[in-house]
Amino acid sequence: MNATTTRAVRTVDPDEERALLEGIDRWIEREVRPVVMHHDHEDLWPAELVEQMKEMGLFGATISQEYGGLGLPASTYAKIVMRISACWMALSGIFNSHLMMAAAVERFGTEAQKSLWLPKFASGEMRGGLGLTEPNAGTDLQAIRTTAVRDGDHYVINGTKTWITNGIQGHCIALLVKTDTHADPRYKGMSLFIAPKGPGFTVGKKLKKLGYNAIDSAELVFDNYRIPADHLIGGEEGQGFFHATGGLELGRINVAARGVGLAEGALALATSYAQLRETMGKPICQHQAIQLKLGEMVTRARAARLLTLDAAASYDAGQRCDMEAGIAKYFASEAAVRNSEEAMRVHGGYAYSKEYDIERCYRDSLLMCIGEGTNEMQRIIVAKEWVRRNPV
Numbered sequence: 001m002n003a004t005t006t007r008a009v010r011t012v013d014p015d016e017e018r019a020l021l022e023g024i025d026r027w028i029e030r031e032v033r034p035v036v037m038h039h040d041h042e043d044l045w046p047a048e049l050v051e052q053m054k055e056m057g058l059f060g061a062t063i064s065q066e067y068g069g070l071g072l073p074a075s076t077y078a079k080i081v082m083r084i085s086a087c088w089m090a091l092s093g094i095f096n097s098h099l100m101m102a103a104a105v106e107r108f109g110t111e112a113q114k115s116l117w118l119p120k121f122a123s124g125e126m127r128g129g130l131g132l133t134e135p136n137a138g139t140d141l142q143a144i145r146t147t148a149v150r151d152g153d154h155y156v157i158n159g160t161k162t163w164i165t166n167g168i169q170g171h172c173i174a175l176l177v178k179t180d181t182h183a184d185p186r187y188k189g190m191s192l193f194i195a196p197k198g199p200g201f202t203v204g205k206k207l208k209k210l211g212y213n214a215i216d217s218a219e220l221v222f223d224n225y226r227i228p229a230d231h232l233i234g235g236e237e238g239q240g241f242f243h244a245t246g247g248l249e250l251g252r253i254n255v256a257a258r259g260v261g262l263a264e265g266a267l268a269l270a271t272s273y274a275q276l277r278e279t280m281g282k283p284i285c286q287h288q289a290i291q292l293k294l295g296e297m298v299t300r301a302r303a304a305r306l307l308t309l310d311a312a313a314s315y316d317a318g319q320r321c322d323m324e325a326g327i328a329k330y331f332a333s334e335a336a337v338r339n340s341e342e343a344m345r346v347h348g349g350y351a352y353s354k355e356y357d358i359e360r361c362y363r364d365s366l367l368m369c370i371g372e373g374t375n376e377m378q379r380i381i382v383a384k385e386w387v388r389r390n391p392v
């Protein structure tokens, strides 16, 4: 069985990209914006929007066309994520995590696995996400305790995963396990499976969160869960750590794009509010204290966008871009938090009201500093790569 690490990225000309993004904009205004507050407040799964996302091909956005996807480059994909996240960041999580799972199959799976899974992922018939984190292990992924033991043509899996996005509404996950608990170094004992739901694979509980509502985050329990051996991605044990982290550059560009969306969304809310709200006989955007905030917010949002598109361009060019993706993820997620907080200040007391969108932006933005590697880790990754590229 041959594993490959490539995917066919096609060129999207500016007219096609513009038409695509305009379609996304129309969908957001017509279908998403009117319902976002209700779904967020009620923590309600957006079933209708998910059906529409299927029709638009979003579940196959970065999957190659030969497997039924749109085959979009990271740069076009990032612009889609930015637009959706400017309205409702959580919605992009439904297909972001799914596409990370798909990327692991497309980059590292066997031909048989790609032909079997990718068309179903691309159509949204099978949706899922990444199952890496455990109660005792997030940043230190090599400390996971979930095990897979070979038993004839199957593996038997036991363990618990937590914080898994799409864990309840999804149909499967890319599941990181230990196939050798004694391996030294530890990563050599790790393997990644495509794990569809079935007997022995149950949802422990739905996790309640500060934000990122409507999208499900779950604890998943594996109790003697039997999985066919051909579900092992790439067909070879011991490659799981590489397979799970091999998509992190794209994952970080994803999160950066979400951060850009939030930073721009918060800016847009502050911009309109500051022109409508008057104090001392004039709109607050004419007070210098508010102008300083808006000036900083515009600068942060613009810089975050440019850094993210720079990282996406490097990725599309096939260049190593862990540093660029790390910089973008770090900067854009912090920009999302800062812009949301500043936009709250611009809104005064109304920012604290559930009737205004800005409070959701603020809650949602805080997650961006955690996912796809915390921002503490991003700075360490950036520094290490920076030093490597600049030897004395």
Ligand SMILES: Cc1cc2nc3c(=O)[nH]c(=O)nc-3n(C[C@H](O)[C@H](O)[C@H](O)COP(=O)(O)OP(=O)(O)OC[C@H]3O[C@@H](n4cnc5c(N)ncnc54)[C@H](O)[C@@H]3O)c2cc1C
Residues within 6 Å of the ligand: 097, 129, 130, 131, 132, 133, 136, 137, 138, 139, 140, 162, 163, 164, 165, 166, 209, 212, 217, 367, 370, 371, 372, 373, 374, 375, 376, 377
């Ligand atoms: C809403 C939500 C959705 C999520 N979705 C998914 C998902 O779909 N799939 C999935 O697998 N996981 C998911 N996660 C989990 C997420 O990836 C982890 O929370 C994240 O990796 C951090 O791990 P942790 O929470 O265990 O924190 P820890 O690893 O315990 O870290 C705690 C703190 O210590 C710092 N730290 C840790 N190690 C170091 C170090 N070596 N050097 C410096 N600082 C360090 C961290 O930066 C952090 O500040 C999700 C989490 C949330 C909140």
